[in-house]
Amino acid sequence: MIENKIYICGGETINGDLSKRLEMFDYEKNAWTELAPMQNELALFGMTTLNENIFVAGGRGKTKIHSSVWKYSPQTNNWTEVKEMNKKRKSPELVTLNDKIYAIGGEFTKNVECYNSTTDEWSYVASTNNIHNWFGATLHQNKIFILSHNGFEVYDPNSNTWEDLPKLDIGRGTQLVSINDKLWAVGGGEAINKGTASKTVYEFDENNNSWNKLPDMDVARLHHRAVVVNF
Numbered sequence: 001m002i003e004n005k006i007y008i009c010g011g012e013t014i015n016g017d018l019s020k021r022l023e024m025f026d027y028e029k030n031a032w033t034e035l036a037p038m039q040n041e042l043a044l045f046g047m048t049t050l051n052e053n054i055f056v057a058g059g060r061g062k063t064k065i066h067s068s069v070w071k072y073s074p075q076t077n078n079w080t081e082v083k084e085m086n087k088k089r090k091s092p093e094l095v096t097l098n099d100k101i102y103a104i105g106g107e108f109t110k111n112v113e114c115y116n117s118t119t120d121e122w123s124y125v126a127s128t129n130n131i132h133n134w135f136g137a138t139l140h141q142n143k144i145f146i147l148s149h150n151g152f153e154v155y156d157p158n159s160n161t162w163e164d165l166p167k168l169d170i171g172r173g174t175q176l177v178s179i180n181d182k183l184w185a186v187g188g189g190e191a192i193n194k195g196t197a198s199k200t201v202y203e204f205d206e207n208n209n210s211w212n213k214l215p216d217m218d219v220a221r222l223h224h225r226a227v228v229v230n231f
Contacts, residue, residue: 010042046094058089065090083120093137105132126160136176147176175226187221197222
């Protein structure tokens with residue numbers, strides 16, 4: 001989300017091929033525009049924004065898992081490769097906090113690393129307490145919250161520590177968003193049959209340190225993406 005425009009790229013196509021296509025949705029024009037494609041066909045990568053640029057990190061390519069990181073400039077419609085991560089990551093999450101990018105988890109790993117765009121360097125920070133794969137992550141009250149079937153954690157950049165919070169009984173593939181100073185867990189796998197898409201939505205009550213169930217969505221969703229748009 002940059003200047004009331006939504007950008008979407010990569011992923012798997014309907015026939016299972018990987019894509020490097022980048023598109024932008026203009027809210028005012030109610031139209032999609034195709035932009036410069038990524039350098040590689042990718043799925044299961046991390047994506048975030050920093051200084052009105054888009055960063056794409058890691059992911060699964062045609063033949064390998066990537067550690068590479070690419071920056072897209074909407075002003076020039078160009079991709080530039082920046083410093084690669086220290087670790088190859090499949091299905092990580094990227095979150096921007098205090099002008100730095102955090103690459104969190106992914107398949108088979110707890111480690112987290114932080115990108116400084118000024119120095120163009122990645123450095124490791126505190127690892128998560130649990131392995132998180134196909135999970136939700138968001139910035140909330142100047143901290144990073146992550147939620148998966150393995151747990152619910154919060155990262156404090158001031159102390160460089162992760163704290164476990166009350167676990168929500170869900171499967172993989174949920175999304176976590178911050179709405180009106182509240183945290184919502186949207187969709188994902190069913191708690192019992194964790195490979196089945198769910199319609200459930202939960203809100204985290206920070207005062208009582210507990211989850212409250214909200215009305216279900218109309219459509220069940222698994223391994224989806226959710227964003228908050230304030231026009």
